[in-house]
Amino acid sequence: MFDLALFQHAIAACQLPHGKHPTIQDALAFQWAGQCQVWQKQNATLPALPVAGGALWLSVADGVSASPHAALASRSLLHTLHHRADLLPGSASALPALVRAAVSAWQSRYLRPATQGASTTLASLMIQNGQACAVNCGDSRIWRLRPNATGGMAWQQLSRDHTIWQHMLDEGEVSPEQHGASASIYQGLLHCLTLGSDQGDEPDLLDNPADDDTPPPTPENWLHIWHGQVQAGDVFILATDGLHDSLGDEHLPLLWQRQTSLDANVQALKAAYLQAGASDDCSVVVVRVQNCRV
Numbered sequence: 001m002f003d004l005a006l007f008q009h010a011i012a013a014c015q016l017p018h019g020k021h022p023t024i025q026d027a028l029a030f031q032w033a034g035q036c037q038v039w040q041k042q043n044a045t046l047p048a049l050p051v052a053g054g055a056l057w058l059s060v061a062d063g064v065s066a067s068p069h070a071a072l073a074s075r076s077l078l079h080t081l082h083h084r085a086d087l088l089p090g091s092a093s094a095l096p097a098l099v100r101a102a103v104s105a106w107q108s109r110y111l112r113p114a115t116q117g118a119s120t121t122l123a124s125l126m127i128q129n130g131q132a133c134a135v136n137c138g139d140s141r142i143w144r145l146r147p148n149a150t151g152g153m154a155w156q157q158l159s160r161d162h163t164i165w166q167h168m169l170d171e172g173e174v175s176p177e178q179h180g181a182s183a184s185i186y187q188g189l190l191h192c193l194t195l196g197s198d199q200g201d202e203p204d205l206l207d208n209p210a211d212d213d214t215p216p217p218t219p220e221n222w223l224h225i226w227h228g229q230v231q232a233g234d235v236f237i238l239a240t241d242g243l244h245d246s247l248g249d250e251h252l253p254l255l256w257q258r259q260t261s262l263d264a265n266v267q268a269l270k271a272a273y274l275q276a277g278a279s280d281d282c283s284v285v286v287v288r289v290q291n292c293r294v
Contacts, residue, residue, distance in 0.1 A: 001290040002051040002127070004030060004058075005266045010042045011242070012278035025063035026240050026283040027074040027120075029082045032056050038078045039283075040071065045270070048262045054292065055088045055128045057095075060140050060283045062240040064119035064192055072110070073118035077193060080106040081124070092128040096225050099124060099135055103193055116196040121189070123159055123238050127230055130292040134158040134226040134236075138192040141244060144228070145235040147258060153235065155253045160224040162191035191222045234289045235262075242282030246273050262288050 010024040027040045032051050061078050063070030081102040089098070099122070110118075121138025134142045136159035145153040160166065167190060168174045235256075244252060247269075255268045266286050273282050 001053070002056050003048050003262050003288045003290060004051050004056070004286070005046060005048045005262050006030070006039075006283075006285040007045040007266060007270045008039055008041050008043070008283045009242075009270065009273070009278060009281070011281050012274075015277065015279050023071060024281050025065060025070040025074060026242070026281040027061045027063070027071075027078045028238075028283045028285055029059040029078040030056075030285060031058070031082050031088070033088060034086065036082050036084070038075065038082060040075045045266075048266075050290075051287075054130070055126075056287060057082070057088060057124070057126045058236075058238055058285045058287060059122065059124040060238045060240050060285060061123075062121040062138065062140050062242075062281065062283070064121070064138075064189070067117050067119035067194070069115050069118040070120070072115065073120040073193075073195065076110050077102070077106050077120050077122060080109065081122075088128070089126075090128070092126040092131045092133040093227060095124060095126040095133040096135055096223065099223065106193075107195060107198075111195045117194060119192045119194040121192050121240070123240075125158075125236055125238055125287075127236075127287070127289070130230050132228050132230050132236070134228075136160065136162075136224050137222050138162050138189055139241045141237075141239055141241070142226075143237045143239075145237065145256060146231065147233045151258060153253070153256055153258050155256075158226045158228070162189055162222070162224070164188050164190060166190075193222075230289050230292055232289055232291050236287050236289075238283075238285040240281060240283045242278075242280035243269065243273055243284055246276040246279055246282070262286065 010022040013022050029038045061074035063074035121140040123136040123140035123142050125134045125142055139161045142159040144156045148154045256265050
């Protein structure tokens, strides 16, 4: 049993050149038995919704604005990935294979001379019978929030940013303390999904930690994979970079209150994003695990 809430919001008009109207380039998807929706909406919210059963599949994608047909890239990828409402495998561990197959089908279905180079990020989470698998390509993120002994929530980022900045951190070329205005020039993507590019030649990166303290490996691939167990009370957040780039890694955990309702917490994220200026499209999907029984 789960509770699901989400919001989607386009970049603020004041962030765009004069005369240009906001057109969202993000997409999100949510799927469970008999239910599947893909959203690409300028400004929409889904209040907390109970989801029965033990299986849930969620995704966000961010069309790369510098590429052609960015909105089509994110939307078409999620339509290809979540193409059947009745298709939920028996194990969450099937997610990486589903993503690889979907990327191949996406290339075949949507690659045309006009769409070549269209690019998008992807973050996808599947929960099935107490097990979870999270995958990502690009800088869209997935976090797990788990109740801790102090009455708060311990945040763990399950995804890995495929950015130049993250690569520099992994190589020890910079420290987290150096992140600031000067670091923004290193936020370019090392990996994303691109029509006309063959991701099949690049290896996956499997992060299968023995415990939460295992250091993450260096991201030198196009698909990062995480496997883990789900506990009652866990919260998972999927977001495009409009959220974390606007609010920062230090500020985000301060916005989530363990004793507050799911709706109130999601609205707090949205309000903070808007107050920060809505400098990019933002898609956020949040699920809270009520119990892990089928």
